[in-house]
Each structure stands twice: as structure tokens, then as C-alpha cells.
Amino acid sequence: xxxxxxxxxxxxxxxxxxxxxxxxxxxxxxxxxxxxxxxxxxxxxxxxxxxxxxxxxxxxxxxxxxxxxxxxxxxxxxxxxxxxxxxxxxxxxxxxxxxxxxxxxxxxxxxxxxxxxxxxxxxxxxxxxxxxxxxxxxxxxxxxxxxxxxxxxxxxxxxxxxxxxxxxxxxxxxxxxxxxxxxxxxxxxxxxxxxxxxxxxxxxxxxxxxxxxxxxxxxxxxxxxxxxxxxxxxxxxxxxxxxxxxxxxxxxxxxxxxxxxxxxxxxxxxxxxxxxxxxxxxxxxxxxxxxxxxxxxxxxxxxxxxxxxxxxxxxxxxxxxxxxxxxxxxxxxxxxxxxxxxxxxxxxxxxxxxxxxxxxxxxxxxxxxxxxxxxxxxxxxxxxxxxxxxxxxxxxxxxxxxxxxxxxxxxxxxxxxxxxxx
Amino acid sequence: xxxxxxxxxxxxxxxxxxxxxxxxxxxxxxxxxxxxxxxxxxxxxxxxxxxxxxxxx
Numbered sequence: 001x002x003x004x005x006x007x008x009x010x011x012x013x014x015x016x017x018x019x020x021x022x023x024x025x026x027x028x029x030x031x032x033x034x035x036x037x038x039x040x041x042x043x044x045x046x047x048x049x050x051x052x053x054x055x056x057x058x059x060x061x062x063x064x065x066x067x068x069x070x071x072x073x074x075x076x077x078x079x080x081x082x083x084x085x086x087x088x089x090x091x092x093x094x095x096x097x098x099x100x101x102x103x104x105x106x107x108x109x110x111x112x113x114x115x116x117x118x119x120x121x122x123x124x125x126x127x128x129x130x131x132x133x134x135x136x137x138x139x140x141x142x143x144x145x146x147x148x149x150x151x152x153x154x155x156x157x158x159x160x161x162x163x164x165x166x167x168x169x170x171x172x173x174x175x176x177x178x179x180x181x182x183x184x185x186x187x188x189x190x191x192x193x194x195x196x197x198x199x200x201x202x203x204x205x206x207x208x209x210x211x212x213x214x215x216x217x218x219x220x221x222x223x224x225x226x227x228x229x230x231x232x233x234x235x236x237x238x239x240x241x242x243x244x245x246x247x248x249x250x251x252x253x254x255x256x257x258x259x260x261x262x263x264x265x266x267x268x269x270x271x272x273x274x275x276x277x278x279x280x281x282x283x284x285x286x287x288x289x290x291x292x293x294x295x296x297x298x299x300x301x302x303x304x305x306x307x308x309x310x311x312x313x314x315x316x317x318x319x320x321x322x323x324x325x326x327x328x329x330x331x332x333x334x335x336x337x338x339x340x341x342x343x344x345x346x347x348x349x350x351x352x353x354x355x356x357x358x359x360x361x362x363x364x365x366x367x368x369x370x371x372x373x374x375x376x377x378x379x380x381x382x383x384x385x386x387x388x389x390x391x392x393x394x395x396x397x398x399x400x401x402x403x404x405x406x407x408x409x410x411x412x413x414x415x416x417x418x419x420x421x422x
Numbered sequence: 423x424x425x426x427x428x429x430x431x432x433x434x435x436x437x438x439x440x441x442x443x444x445x446x447x448x449x450x451x452x453x454x455x456x457x458x459x460x461x462x463x464x465x466x467x468x469x470x471x472x473x474x475x476x477x478x479x
Contacts, residue, residue: 092455093443094436099462313436365465372454380445412465416472 024234025241026154027221028074030301031214032066032242033161036249037298038118038269039111039356040208041291044250046266047201048257053176056185058202059250062209065400066243069371072378072397073215074235075387077222084219085309088373091380096373101309103366108213108306110359112299112341117352119295120345121270125277125288134342141300141338145331150224150320157300163293164249170286171252176259185251196420203411209246210404212366213305215374220308224319229387253290256283269294299338307334364412368405375401 036044047055073084080087085104089097119137120130144156190198218239227235257264257272260280266272269291277284304320310333311318317327324331344350375397378389389397414420445451 089436089440091443091445094440096455097440314432361469365462368461369458372458376445376451376454382446409461409465413468416468 021234021237024227024231025238026158027218027225027227028070028235028238028240029161029242029245030154030157030297031070031218031221032239032246033164033249034157034217034294034297034301035066035209035211035214035246036164036294037111037208037302038115038122038291038295039298039359040250041118041253041269041294042266042272043204043208044253045257045261045269045272045287047205048254048259049261049264049266049272050201051191051198052258052262053181053185053255054189054191055201055205056181056251056254057188059205059247059254060186062206062250063243063247065206065404066209066246067240068393068397068400069210069374069404070214070218070243071236071239072374072389073219074222074227074239075232075384076374076377077219078227078229078232078235079384079387081223082219083223083308083312084216084370084374086312087219087377088370089313091377092373096369097313100366100369100373101313103362103369104212104216104309105306107359107362107366108302109337109341110355110362111211111213112302112337113344113352113355114359115295115298115302116342116345117295117356118269119292119299121268122273122288122292122295125270125274125284131346134346137296137299138335138338138342140296141303142335144300145304145320145334146324153320154221154225157297160293160297160300161245164290164297165245166286166290166293167249167252167256170283170290171255171259173283173286174256174259174280176255181255185254196414200411200414203407203414205250206404206407207360207363207411210367210371210408212363212370213302215370216309217301217305220305220312224308224321232387253287256287303334303337303341306337307331360415361412364408367408368401371401371404 044059076087077083082090085097085101088100116134116137120133123133124130144153147153192198222235256276257266260276260283261272264272264275269287273284273288273291275284276287307330308318310316311327311330314329316329318330319327322330344355345352375389375394378384378397379394381388
């Protein structure tokens, strides 16, 4: 075979691999980018403003953490063809099943409220009233899911994921010092020494990286998409790419606020956007657009995570490949979550700050349980066969789960008792 | 009334369907589930304590 023939063969093989990936791509990227939801954007913006570039190294460490947890849902979904809620019911019985399902519903609903807070506050910067944002978002999300095809929904969600990259040009526009980013950000360091506040920020960043709804969402999405065992390597790659993307976006947000808003106390991403607009109009505008997009992506995924979970357990038709007549309860659940959570934001004097804090506390009651169930289910040889966790995967996954459980619990406690860590 | 009884029946059928955990109850699984129960009880106690201390404050 001559050189050209070899080259042609390799290119054709590469093109086929890319084509195949594009068919399978979706759940991993969508769930990971949606993980940078409205609450996440606030956490990253506050981290940059407080510690500059100094915690970038820590964010990079979260890439494998997010990947190893989420890739387990890909294997579990592709092998068992069951969503996470159904897998818990079947694996551990009705008690743990109801506990997970009810807890998921509460966490998802509260998180959805925070997504609406993010979206309405982002568009208020452009003078758009909250009621209009609420109506437009419900209409948009309704149109996306009611098209009756998973494929269409997923590709639209991927478009919104691409919009999340708006933070990258924003970071270049503030002209950060590359030297400082490398020197301060890539060398592991604890700015100002280890104290209660730094610990709180580290825990908050971990808390935004792994959320309970992500486990339920990705596994159900893998099932709805119809991924098979042979697709697992691509599903894993999709998850890896997603976890890199989510952390890259987080790093760029930190760079923006670390460059322009260093030393400013940030309580919300909308506040950061408004303050950025004063000195860097377009950067602030990108930040606000990114915040709206983050809330929208979060809302897309979280409302679906609950609807899928309820559909699995109650035996309703629960696929995006069905229309509203075929799966009325699935869509009713979806719209109930969306409308009720959005309406809370429109109530004058609603305790929105309390709700935001409460999300973090309730999440720690579900996250450890969901993670422990995940590890145990991945060790069920009878069902998982050759895709059972290897000892190395157990060691890695187990360590990550243990660290997340301990830190997210401490984070939840520090939200309940603010003076706990000084 | 009829829809309420239908709902109750639905819950019952779910409880019956998932009555027996399918996963093998090895010592590791048992210990994990026991630890999880203790952990959740601890969290509930913590939240109750916070709630009561807020009421009393």
C-alpha cells in the first residue's frame, strides 16, 4: 500500500469515527455543560473575585472527579436500560426508592427555582421584566420538548451548550496576564492560608460540580437515546469531553472576575454582570447572556430528570420520542415542575435567598445516597456483566464518592451553621 | 374519590413490584445501607436542631 492510500484509509477511518461520535454525542456534554447552571456561575464568579486566579488548579482537579462519577451512569444506563430512579427501586427496594424519588423531586424543584432566579435576574439587566422571561422560557422549553423527538431536543440543547462558551471571548476581552494565570493559577496553592472561608469556597466548587440531578438525568438520557453496550466507549468519551468543557468554562469565568472584580464581594452572577458592564460593557453583557443560558440549560435538564424518574416508577410512557397524547403524565410532570418553580420567582417578597441556601442543604441528603447506590449497582455482577466496576474503578470511584460525601456534608452544615468553620 | 383510590392502588402496586431488593445483600451492601441510614438520621437531627433553634431565637 502506498503512502497516499494509507493516508486516505486513515482519514476515512477518522471521518467515520467523528461521524459515529456525532451520532452518539449528547447526554455527556449536555449534562456537564448544564452543570454550570445559574448557581454554578455565581460560585465561579465569586471564587474569581475573592481569590483571583489562585484556585484554577483546584477547578482543573474537578475534571476527573466529574468524569468518573458520571461515566458510571453511562455504563449503568446502557447495560440495564433503566434510569437511575428505577435502578434504585429495583436494586434496593421500595423504601430507598421512594426516599430517592421524593428527595429528587424536592431538590429538582428547588434547583429549578434558582435557575429561574438566574434567568430573570440576567434579563433584568437588559430591562426585560421577570414575567416576560418566565413566559418566554416556558414557551421555549415547551416547544423544544413537544417536538416528539429525542434527537431534535438533544441537538437544540447542544446549541445552548455552545452558547455557554460565550465566557471564553469575554475572558480574552479583559486582557488577563497569561503569566499571572500560569504562575498563580496552575501551581497548587492555598491563597492566604487554609481558613474557614477558603474551605467554604472549595466545598462550594465541588458542590456545583456534582449534583444529584446529574446522575438521574444522564442515566435516563442514555436510556431514552437508546445507547447500547457497544456505544459505551463513545458515551464515556462524550462524558469526558463534557467534563473538560464544563471546567474550561468555569476557569474562564474565574479569569474574568479574577481580572476585573478582584476584591469585590460577589453575591450573585447578575450582580457581577452589572458591575462588569460599568467598566467592560461587552464582557458584562456576555456574562449576563451566559447566566441566562446557564439557567436555561439547567432548567431543560432538571425538569426532564424529574419527569423521567416519575415516568420510570409510575410506569408512564416517558420518552421524548413520544408526543403529548402518548405520554400525557410525563409532559404534565414536566410542565408542572417548570410552571410552579417559575411562578415562585414572580411572587413579590418570595424568600429567594432562603430557597437558594436550602437547595444546598437538601442536596446533601440525596447526593451521598445516590452516589453510594451508584457504586453498589456498578458492582452488581449479575446485571452489569463485563461492565462491572474493576477494582481500580472501585478504588477511584469509591475515593471520589467518599471525598464528595464528606465535603458536601460539611458544605451543607456550613450553610446551616454559617460560623462553623470560622 | 375514584381517582384517589386508583392512586393508592398505583402506590401499592409499585410497593409490591419493588418489595424485594434485587441486589445481593452482601456484608458490604448491608454495611453501606446501614451507614447511609445513620448518616441520614444525623442530617435530619441536624436540620431539626437548626429549625428548633431558629424558632426559639
